[in-house]
Amino acid sequence: MDSSAGSARKSGILRRDILEFWYYFSENKAAVIGLVFLLGIIFMAIFAGFIAPHDPTIQYRDCLEQPPTWGAEKCNFLFGTDYAGRDMLSRIIYGTRLSLIAGGMVVILCLSIGIMFGVIAGYYRGWVDITIMRIMDTILSVPGLLMALVLVAILGPGLLNAMIAISITYLPYFVRLTRSSYIIENTKEYVIASKISGASKFRIMFITILPNCMAPLIVQATLSFSTAILDTAALGFLGMGAQPPTPEWGTLIAENRDLMLSAPWTVTFPGLAILLAVLAINLMGDGLRDAFDPKLKRS
Amino acid sequence: MSLLEIRNLCVDFETVSGSFRAVDGVDLDIRETDILSIVGESGSGKSVSMLAVMGLLPWTAKITADKMEFEGHNLLTISNKARRNIIGRDIAMIFQEPMSSLNPCFTVGFQIAETLKQHLHLDRKARRKRTIELLDLVGIPAPEERIRAFPHQLSGGMCQRIMIAMAIACYPKLLIADEPTTALDVTIQAQIIDLLVNLQNETGMALVLITHDMGVVAETAKRVIVMYAGQQVEQQEVEGLFNSPRHPYTNALLNALPERSLDLDRLPTIEGVVPGAGDRPDGCLFSPRCKFVQDDCRANIPPLKSTGVNALRCFHPVDPGNLGI
Amino acid sequence: MSAAIEGRNLKRYYPVKDRGIFAKSSILKALDGASFSLESGKTLAIVGESGCGKSTLARLATMIEKPTEGNIFISGIDPHANNGAEISRLRQDIQMIFQDPYGSLNPRKKIGTIIEEPIVINRKMPAAERRNLAESMLSKVGLRPEHYDRYPHMFSGGQRQRIAIARALVLKPKILIADEPVSALDISIQAQVLNILMDLQEEMNLALVFISHDLSVVRRIADQIMVMYLGKVVEQGDAKMIFDNPSHPYTQALLGATPAVDPKLRRERVKLTGELPSPLNPPTGCAFHTRCRFVQDKCSTTAPKLEMQFERQVACHFAEIAMKN
Numbered sequence: 001m002d003s004s005a006g007s008a009r010k011s012g013i014l015r016r017d018i019l020e021f022w023y024y025f026s027e028n029k030a031a032v033i034g035l036v037f038l039l040g041i042i043f044m045a046i047f048a049g050f051i052a053p054h055d056p057t058i059q060y061r062d063c064l065e066q067p068p069t070w071g072a073e074k075c076n077f078l079f080g081t082d083y084a085g086r087d088m089l090s091r092i093i094y095g096t097r098l099s100l101i102a103g104g105m106v107v108i109l110c111l112s113i114g115i116m117f118g119v120i121a122g123y124y125r126g127w128v129d130i131t132i133m134r135i136m137d138t139i140l141s142v143p144g145l146l147m148a149l150v151l152v153a154i155l156g157p158g159l160l161n162a163m164i165a166i167s168i169t170y171l172p173y174f175v176r177l178t179r180s181s182y183i184i185e186n187t188k189e190y191v192i193a194s195k196i197s198g199a200s201k202f203r204i205m206f207i208t209i210l211p212n213c214m215a216p217l218i219v220q221a222t223l224s225f226s227t228a229i230l231d232t233a234a235l236g237f238l239g240m241g242a243q244p245p246t247p248e249w250g251t252l253i254a255e256n257r258d259l260m261l262s263a264p265w266t267v268t269f270p271g272l273a274i275l276l277a278v279l280a281i282n283l284m285g286d287g288l289r290d291a292f293d294p295k296l297k298r299s
Numbered sequence: 300m301s302l303l304e305i306r307n308l309c310v311d312f313e314t315v316s317g318s319f320r321a322v323d324g325v326d327l328d329i330r331e332t333d334i335l336s337i338v339g340e341s342g343s344g345k346s347v348s349m350l351a352v353m354g355l356l357p358w359t360a361k362i363t364a365d366k367m368e369f370e371g372h373n374l375l376t377i378s379n380k381a382r383r384n385i386i387g388r389d390i391a392m393i394f395q396e397p398m399s400s401l402n403p404c405f406t407v408g409f410q411i412a413e414t415l416k417q418h419l420h421l422d423r424k425a426r427r428k429r430t431i432e433l434l435d436l437v438g439i440p441a442p443e444e445r446i447r448a449f450p451h452q453l454s455g456g457m458c459q460r461i462m463i464a465m466a467i468a469c470y471p472k473l474l475i476a477d478e479p480t481t482a483l484d485v486t487i488q489a490q491i492i493d494l495l496v497n498l499q500n501e502t503g504m505a506l507v508l509i510t511h512d513m514g515v516v517a518e519t520a521k522r523v524i525v526m527y528a529g530q531q532v533e534q535q536e537v538e539g540l541f542n543s544p545r546h547p548y549t550n551a552l553l554n555a556l557p558e559r560s561l562d563l564d565r566l567p568t569i570e571g572v573v574p575g576a577g578d579r580p581d582g583c584l585f586s587p588r589c590k591f592v593q594d595d596c597r598a599n600i601p602p603l604k605s606t607g608v609n610a611l612r613c614f615h616p617v618d619p620g621n622l623g624i
Numbered sequence: 625m626s627a628a629i630e631g632r633n634l635k636r637y638y639p640v641k642d643r644g645i646f647a648k649s650s651i652l653k654a655l656d657g658a659s660f661s662l663e664s665g666k667t668l669a670i671v672g673e674s675g676c677g678k679s680t681l682a683r684l685a686t687m688i689e690k691p692t693e694g695n696i697f698i699s700g701i702d703p704h705a706n707n708g709a710e711i712s713r714l715r716q717d718i719q720m721i722f723q724d725p726y727g728s729l730n731p732r733k734k735i736g737t738i739i740e741e742p743i744v745i746n747r748k749m750p751a752a753e754r755r756n757l758a759e760s761m762l763s764k765v766g767l768r769p770e771h772y773d774r775y776p777h778m779f780s781g782g783q784r785q786r787i788a789i790a791r792a793l794v795l796k797p798k799i800l801i802a803d804e805p806v807s808a809l810d811i812s813i814q815a816q817v818l819n820i821l822m823d824l825q826e827e828m829n830l831a832l833v834f835i836s837h838d839l840s841v842v843r844r845i846a847d848q849i850m851v852m853y854l855g856k857v858v859e860q861g862d863a864k865m866i867f868d869n870p871s872h873p874y875t876q877a878l879l880g881a882t883p884a885v886d887p888k889l890r891r892e893r894v895k896l897t898g899e900l901p902s903p904l905n906p907p908t909g910c911a912f913h914t915r916c917r918f919v920q921d922k923c924s925t926t927a928p929k930l931e932m933q934f935e936r937q938v939a940c941h942f943a944e945i946a947m948k949n
Contacts, residue, residue, distance in 0.1 A: 340810035514883025
């Protein structure tokens with residue numbers, strides 16, 4: 001058998017794995033809709049500069065609190081304008097960037113730090129494990145948003161600090177998940193085989209065992225992505241996250257809170273954006289979980 | 300008269316990559332007081348065929364048969380309610396993993412009593428009396444105390460005894476034991492096999508023993524069915540099967556036993572693997588691995604020919620004089 | 625010639641803590657004094673039921689754990705002397721294969737990566753050379769080089785066990801520990817894997833420690849045998865002699881409990897009554913006295929020593945009586 005045939009077979013195998021995954025994922029129609037919507041949001045975030053009809057920070061002084069209009073000659077804003085005459089649609093489109101960055105950062109921080117603590121706790125057990133897990137329990141025992149508020153109060157308001165604060169409140173879930181699946185995998189014989197070959201601690205932890213713990217972590221990461229967007233918006237709304245005039249979704253609602261009755265579109269559209277984004281990601285996360293969970297596989 | 304009569308039983312599973320035939324044309328007659336053993340390697344369909352009789356297969360399984368009758372009840376068309384009256388009372392089953400077959404949340408006494416309540420409608424006092432009697436019958440010491448034990452407090456052998464007690468609680472006419480000793484230690488295995496055979500002798504129920512252990516078959520069964528890749532390839536009385544196997548697969552399987560080749564340098568093997576869903580041969584399913592294969596084996600599927608209790612699915616049976624070791 | 629692997633009075637105790645605040649901790653004597661010596665090219669079989677300490681012995685031999693007492697010598701060197709300075713070098717001399725072919729291969733790694741792991745850890749070798757070596761190992765165990773890029777879940781149990789053998793032997797170790805390597809496999813596959821194991825043992829002059837509960841397999845391949853019960857060695861010596869003429873009542877019971885196809889090989893079944901006692905709370909005196917048919921008063925008070933009797937080591941006060949029966 002020559003090598004080209006070998007690589008052809010290899011790619012065939014990979015394709016079969018992906019096909020199987022897609023088969024289970026696509027059985028869940030809601031998940032596919034969520035995925036498509038999410039891809040749309042990502043597209044908007046990347047190409048915000050081309051899609052958005054206006055600059056999000058330019059104030060059209062003649063068109064303050066303009067209601068949504070379609071095809072008008074003067075002051076034509078699809079989602080209306082806010083108290084300073086800025087185009088809501090453009091601000092929401094630019095806001096997707098911040099939300100995605102916030103969600104992504106939180107997930108990356110949680111995954112990297114959570115995996116590290118979880119694996120260390122699972123490998124060493126004993127007092128190291130107890131110390132790490134009790135700290136995580138302490139974080140869990142304070143309501144998430146309250147914890148984040150306290151942390152932002154200490155670190156100072158701002159989008160970056162909000163992301164750090166949210167990451168810390170999510171950390172325990174990742175640590176627990178990593179630790180529990182690590183402990184299950186640690187009893188398997190392939191780990192003993194590696195130990196007999198003389199594998200180092202680092203190799204056992206991160207190369208041998210960790211890849212087998214990833215499936216539940218990916219699902220948790222997806223679901224945390226959406227809650228992170230929600231919490232970033234909440235912190236923004238409370239004035240502890242992104243600061244005006246940054247077009248962050250939660251901040252947008254906060255800015256226009258006083259106009260809620262006189263110009264409802266200024267809060268409705270950012271609220272809808274948050275709702276739809278979070279819903280789409282959650283639907284997709286559900287689908288991922290079903291596709292990963294072998295117990296639900298009906299083969 | 301047959302207790303259980305099956306003709307041409309087939310079970311198909313729907314999977315992602317199309318449908319897969321797990322059981323392919325099994326014929327079975329179980330008479331009262333029979334000890335029948337179904338032997339085969341993993342994936343031969345031996346458990347699936349019995350689970351089909353019990354109605355315990357998942358919904359992805361499609362069961363077809365020309366005939367599947369238990370004491371005149373047609374098991375193919377029977378309502379779920381009527382089936383539940385038969386299963387657990389007239390037909391009972393025990394499984395390979397005794398630890399996971401028992402519910403860890405309830406005492407063993409409660410679990411046995413539940414069967415008695417369901418099927419025999421005994422009152423509380425009678426249930427307790429019968430439970431203790433059953434535990435005593437399956438050889439559990441101090442049954443009055445053990446009745447309050449939880450499964451995790453008992454060893455694997457004890458749990459299997461509890462499972463047997465539960466299975467024989469309602470005086471079944473047929474007991475199906477699916478690899479009952481595979482998970483147990485050798486000395487405990489001997490105890491459980493002895494217990495099953497003794498119970499069979501005393502109660503006169505029919506016993507179906509599903510196993511892959513040829514030694515267990517040789518020491519317990521009266522009649523043996525050999526299965527390969529979902530098909531029944533041979534059926535014989537136990538002495539006949541071990542002395543003069545007719546199907547090349549049975550023959551090769553027996554030759555591969557370590558105890559049969561003590562003076563040989565190498566163990567005789569069966570080359571190749573059992574065909575999977577995708578690579579079924581056209582003719583006889585064993586033909587790619589068979590030593591005696593000829594052209595017609597590759598082209599046509601041999602039918603199952605029965606003569607009396609014996610049955611054989613092969614065009615060129617093994618000559619008892621030439622076992623090809 | 626010095627022994628490839630030698631154990632002198634190996635003991636391994638584990639502290640066991642009961643749950644709860646006022647729990648008293650007790651000591652589990654998983655292995656309580658085992659000595660053996662095995663030369664290259666020979667096979668030592670360790671036989672016993674669950675909880676007898678055979679897996680603990682494997683953990684000591686592979687240097688994953690340190691003995692509580694006693695010494696292990698690999699190629700004549702004690703790895704735990706000098707603060708374990710020699711451990712990493714000695715690891716290349718000893719490898720292991722496991723019972724469960726599904727758990728012993730990392731499901732996220734390709735076959736090639738799995739086989740190459742011992743090389744990557746222990747030697748510096750260019751990737752192309754590693755690949756060549758791995759592919760040649762694959763063909764040695766009867767698989768094809770193009771299996772290099774596949775994942776474990778695409779293989780059957782028997783094929784996985786071959787992969788595990790390839791991984792264990794890729795560094796050309798001197799000693800191989802095989803923990804129930806064929807008990808999860810079907811008979812025909814079992815014969816294939818045993819043949820490969822025996823061929824490679826001969827080719828590489830391996831010292832093989834074969835842990836098993838299946839006496840028919842042990843009888844086939846062992847030169848020496850060590851029978852264990854609750855952490856203690858009860859009988860040890862030449863395999864053929866012990867199989868033909870077991871002198872410890874437990875060995876007799878084990879042999880009798882093993883079901884045999886051939887009526888000539890069938891021994892009178894020595895009924896072992898009762899369950900295996902808990903290793904946490906072993907009986908006083910001789911650990912086997914609660915189930916022994918030759919039990920006398922002395923057995924429950926004094927533990928018998930492992931002594932040379934009838935050209936083998938036996939731990940029984942009344943081996944003579946047992947031999948006559």
